[in-house]
Amino acid sequence: xxxxxxxxxxxxxxxxxxxxxxxxxxxxxxxxxxxxxxxxxxxxxxxxxxxxxxxxxxxxxxxxxxxxxxxxxxxxxxxxxxxxxxxxxxxxxxxxxxxxxxxxxxxxxxxxxxxxxxxxxxxxxxxxxxxxxxxxxxxxxxxxxxxxxxxxxxxxxxxxxxxxxxxxxxxxxxxxxxxxxxxxxxxxxxxxxxxxxxxxxxxxxxxxxxxxxxxxxxxxxxxxxxxxxxxxxxxxxxxxxxxxxxxxxxxxxxxxxxxxxxxxxxxxxxxxxxxxxxxxxxxxxxxxxxxxxxxxxxxxxxxxxxxxxxxxxxxxxxxxxxxxxxxxxxxxxxxxxxxxxxxxxxxxxxxxxxxxxxxxxxxxxxxxxxxxxxxxxxxxxxxxxxxxxxxxxxxxxxxxxxxxxxxxxxxxxxxxxxxxxxxxxxxxx
Numbered sequence: 001x002x003x004x005x006x007x008x009x010x011x012x013x014x015x016x017x018x019x020x021x022x023x024x025x026x027x028x029x030x031x032x033x034x035x036x037x038x039x040x041x042x043x044x045x046x047x048x049x050x051x052x053x054x055x056x057x058x059x060x061x062x063x064x065x066x067x068x069x070x071x072x073x074x075x076x077x078x079x080x081x082x083x084x085x086x087x088x089x090x091x092x093x094x095x096x097x098x099x100x101x102x103x104x105x106x107x108x109x110x111x112x113x114x115x116x117x118x119x120x121x122x123x124x125x126x127x128x129x130x131x132x133x134x135x136x137x138x139x140x141x142x143x144x145x146x147x148x149x150x151x152x153x154x155x156x157x158x159x160x161x162x163x164x165x166x167x168x169x170x171x172x173x174x175x176x177x178x179x180x181x182x183x184x185x186x187x188x189x190x191x192x193x194x195x196x197x198x199x200x201x202x203x204x205x206x207x208x209x210x211x212x213x214x215x216x217x218x219x220x221x222x223x224x225x226x227x228x229x230x231x232x233x234x235x236x237x238x239x240x241x242x243x244x245x246x247x248x249x250x251x252x253x254x255x256x257x258x259x260x261x262x263x264x265x266x267x268x269x270x271x272x273x274x275x276x277x278x279x280x281x282x283x284x285x286x287x288x289x290x291x292x293x294x295x296x297x298x299x300x301x302x303x304x305x306x307x308x309x310x311x312x313x314x315x316x317x318x319x320x321x322x323x324x325x326x327x328x329x330x331x332x333x334x335x336x337x338x339x340x341x342x343x344x345x346x347x348x349x350x351x352x353x354x355x356x357x358x359x360x361x362x363x364x365x366x367x368x369x370x371x372x373x374x375x376x377x378x379x380x381x382x383x384x385x386x387x388x389x390x391x392x393x394x395x396x397x398x399x400x401x402x403x404x405x406x407x408x409x410x411x412x413x414x415x416x417x418x419x420x421x422x423x424x425x426x427x428x429x
Contacts, residue, residue: 234318
């Protein structure tokens with residue numbers, strides 16, 4: 001089904017189609033709705049423009065809802081039709097939340113189903129969209145963060161579909177385990193904690209005061225506050241405005257008598273609710289798993305190696321992009337996923353996501369930007385991938401952080417397009 005509607009600044013076409021939940025066994029779980037939104041400059045709507053598929057970050061992230069007058073898409077619309085895909089389980093692509101999960105049956109069956117929501121299946125969804133709606137036309141992909149993981153999976157399966165691949169802050173370690181990733185990103189998050197202490201030393205004192213009084217805080221959803229949940233406020237520190245956003249939230253975190261404020265409790269509840277994107281938590285480690293593994297919670301195991309992250313340690317250290325078993329007890333939107341998350345964590349074998357030989361022989365131009373201080377995607381692993389994938393160039397910069405595309409897309413996107421087209425070359429790396 002396709003529908004069209006005008007908006008200020010662009011014309012919108014909505015596409016909805018059905019795809020199997022399990023591409024390997026289409027009868028197993030039936031189908032789900034797949035939704036994609038195409039936007040185009042109204043002045044160029046009649047032109048045969050090239051296609052740009054945006055691969056959203058995440059996991060568990062819906063495609064962006066474009067607003068007129070801003071965003072990287074304003075740059076992209078000068079030359080392309082832009083396709084915004086809601087990845088399966090998100091947005092309008094049969095979104096999965098606790099209510100929906102309850103219809104999936106027991107924890108093992110539900111885990112079997114959610115195991116079909118990884119990069120390989122998302123690529124198959126995109127291919128079905130390309131062939132069904134766009135008549136098999138090739139397209140360029142733009143992968144933000146987890147979109148880079150999807151890019152490597154796409155190049156592993158259907159390079160013939162791609163004219164070029166642009167990646168922003170998202171080249172994955174092709175053979176890195178979740179354990180490998182956290183061993184590196186926990187250290188990068190520690191650097192962000194040090195930067196917080198350097199820029200806003202009083203905020204570290206405030207965090208300690210809050211941690212010492214968590215038993216006095218009731219969040220708006222009626223739950224109590226734990227030190228572990230307070231530490232989740234470090235997750236956005238990899239964004240360009242992350243330190244400043246946290247600083248201003250802490251500015252009014254304590255009332256005049258030194259007790260935690262209701263305003264801060266509301267802010268923390270919102271920042272750590274995950275009700276809009278529960279799969280971001282549930283699939284966070286699953287996106288790395290390939291082949292045989294020991295099973296278990298990789299992020300929790302890594303956290304246990306860092307005594308400075310203990311809830312009693314001061315100064316209080318904030319955690320980064322990682323989830324731990326306790327979130328399924330403490331965060332209301334994640335409680336329905338508890339048994340499923342434990343089932344996924346315990347699994348000891350997963351299908352491969354990447355074809356290393358095909359990637360080594362890749363001829364599709366790949367242009368990526370990696371951010372030097374990014375705590376979400378390790379730079380060394382990203383550079384190892386760039387060296388292992390044919391026809392790949394990487395621009396490394398400390399000018400931006402993980403949200404560089406969102407905040408500075410008018411600079412980053414044209415440069416990547418030039419890099420992919422050979423109009424600009426990386427030097428000095």
